[in-house]
Amino acid sequence: METQRQKKINALLQQEITALLQGAIRAQGVKNLVLSVSKVSITADLSVAKVYLSIFPHDKAKEILEGIRANKNVLKHDLAQQLRTDLRKVQNLLFFLDD
DSSP states (O other): OOOHHHHHHHHHHHHHHHHHHHHHHHHHTSSSSSEEEEOOOOOSSOOOOEEEEOOOOOOOHHHHHHHHHHHHHHHHHHHHHHHTTOOOSOOEEEEOOOO
């Protein structure tokens, strides 16, 4: 059962991660790619956030996911900059494909 705090952090992380990833896609000029964060699930101790991504087209999903995983430290840093007034510490991010 999720607490109210977990629900609020999940929603906040989902919104900010989506904005950061879509901004990165636009900045690189990638065409014909739809990426969305379908769900964020944070652990009870608030230390790990599981981020579920929906990527279309599906044939590029694995390669996009690997690129995101390779750059997760940069993403975490950018997320910390965005959320510095809302969260004291940004959780470790784990990325998964949402089927």
